[in-house]
Amino acid sequence: MVEAREIETQLLAFLRREVFAPEVDLTPETDLIGAGFDSMSLVRVLLFVETSYGLWLPEKEINTATLQNVRTLALVVCRLLHEA
Amino acid sequence: MRPKWHLNGTDYLMLGFDHELRRRGYAGNSCQIVLELGAAISVETLQQRATTVAARYPILNARPSGWFCPRWKLPKGIVSAPRIRVHQDQPALPQRILNEPLAVQRGELARFDLIQRNEDRATLVFTWAHALLDGPGAEHLLALIGREDSLLPDALPALKHRAPRPLKERFKLGWKSLRQIEQFANVAPRSLAPRHLGVPANVCYRVEKFSAEDTARIRTNGSRICGVLGGAQFHAAAAMVELHRLHQRLGSPTPSYVLPLPVGLRSKGRLEPLFGNQVTMLMLQLLPEHLDSLQQTAAALKAQTERAMRAGLLESGIVLSELFRFLPLPIYMAIMKQGLRGEICSLFFGDIAGVNPLLSRFLGAAVEDVTHVAAVTPSPGLGVVFYYFRGELRITILHLAAVLSDAEAAEFAAKLRASLLHV
Numbered sequence: 001m002v003e004a005r006e007i008e009t010q011l012l013a014f015l016r017r018e019v020f021a022p023e024v025d026l027t028p029e030t031d032l033i034g035a036g037f038d039s040m041s042l043v044r045v046l047l048f049v050e051t052s053y054g055l056w057l058p059e060k061e062i063n064t065a066t067l068q069n070v071r072t073l074a075l076v077v078c079r080l081l082h083e084a
Numbered sequence: 085m086r087p088k089w090h091l092n093g094t095d096y097l098m099l100g101f102d103h104e105l106r107r108r109g110y111a112g113n114s115c116q117i118v119l120e121l122g123a124a125i126s127v128e129t130l131q132q133r134a135t136t137v138a139a140r141y142p143i144l145n146a147r148p149s150g151w152f153c154p155r156w157k158l159p160k161g162i163v164s165a166p167r168i169r170v171h172q173d174q175p176a177l178p179q180r181i182l183n184e185p186l187a188v189q190r191g192e193l194a195r196f197d198l199i200q201r202n203e204d205r206a207t208l209v210f211t212w213a214h215a216l217l218d219g220p221g222a223e224h225l226l227a228l229i230g231r232e233d234s235l236l237p238d239a240l241p242a243l244k245h246r247a248p249r250p251l252k253e254r255f256k257l258g259w260k261s262l263r264q265i266e267q268f269a270n271v272a273p274r275s276l277a278p279r280h281l282g283v284p285a286n287v288c289y290r291v292e293k294f295s296a297e298d299t300a301r302i303r304t305n306g307s308r309i310c311g312v313l314g315g316a317q318f319h320a321a322a323a324m325v326e327l328h329r330l331h332q333r334l335g336s337p338t339p340s341y342v343l344p345l346p347v348g349l350r351s352k353g354r355l356e357p358l359f360g361n362q363v364t365m366l367m368l369q370l371l372p373e374h375l376d377s378l379q380q381t382a383a384a385l386k387a388q389t390e391r392a393m394r395a396g397l398l399e400s401g402i403v404l405s406e407l408f409r410f411l412p413l414p415i416y417m418a419i420m421k422q423g424l425r426g427e428i429c430s431l432f433f434g435d436i437a438g439v440n441p442l443l444s445r446f447l448g449a450a451v452e453d454v455t456h457v458a459a460v461t462p463s464p465g466l467g468v469v470f471y472y473f474r475g476e477l478r479i480t481i482l483h484l485a486a487v488l489s490d491a492e493a494a495e496f497a498a499k500l501r502a503s504l505l506h507v
Contacts, residue, residue: 024351038313038316
């Protein structure tokens, strides 16, 4: 089973490549919404998670706590994968 | 030989709308940012700063060149600053200015109109050709002009973010978008027909302003119905529900509504590039049964957005618009309208989030309010632009005088306002 740290690394690489500008110093603790993460970015991330892990994040899990930063997002993905 | 700069697919579409509007007697596809300033500003300083900026970005004086695969032909030698006109205070002047054409074919792509109200107040109207800049790009450019101490960044190439693909792959991707439009055309939309004939060919607008408390309430409503980050979707859903009700009130039923949802292509955390429309459209279609309630509409928009993204329609839309650049402008516009059986879409919708914080002052004067204005084409003849100034929501509602009367537009605006607040 994939671990939270690995998911975090992959999410971080995806966001750096596809969503944020190279000059944004994106770390696992960066406030995503504060850095400009928007609804279209969210759809991109949901599709990335679905393609990479076969998991579609349920509506109730998508909240400000989950999207606080890459680390919190990775932890939720990891928990749902373990529950599945 | 003069240096040239290619228009991207969205720039070319905006130039196409300019062509279409002028053909029908309108001023063209121009946008405006209106700044309400807390002090008078010096015309000489504005002139000086605009000259410096124009010298740095000669594209401000470029002319569109070529019937297909168009380029901006940059001027040779010395460039001139955008024209600055000074006016006495007159009612509804910014609206009149919007309906005065820019001489795009002669390289007039931007213009300033300064209304000196008194020593304590001035209004600056920045008008620009939509083919050159999008809203966030124009805000950034204006902020650079308004700050004498700011460094002027490079005007990065407009196509920088587009990864090149083999031609065969591009055709395959573009075909996907064409197929989607073909499917939409099976239940083609029908926009409001011009009913007020004989009125001048004018674009009119009104601005709905919301207090901080009302904005917070709308944000809460948006989160409740569309989830976290669902603000733009909530705005779009409310606008579509009210559009449907407007069609019903006016006795003008339509089999469907097509909404082009703009998607910004700038990487998050970067304002540049300044020039070129860094945006594409995700085409969505709603049937009347999707529009009974805001909740239902929001759910339909969300499901369609996810489906379209999963099917790669965002990318294929970009590729299709790039391929269309190889068509002559009148043929391009004819194909655009033919795609949806004579219509372009049912509503122009824009959501440009927060006004650039760099626009808090302009040449020393405090910026007390900002208004975004755009043109709308005869089909659909109606548009809404959502944005936030200092955290307070603003909506500019645009309509053609031939399509809606001022009273009908005011009613649409009031109902949209109520719908956002009291859902």
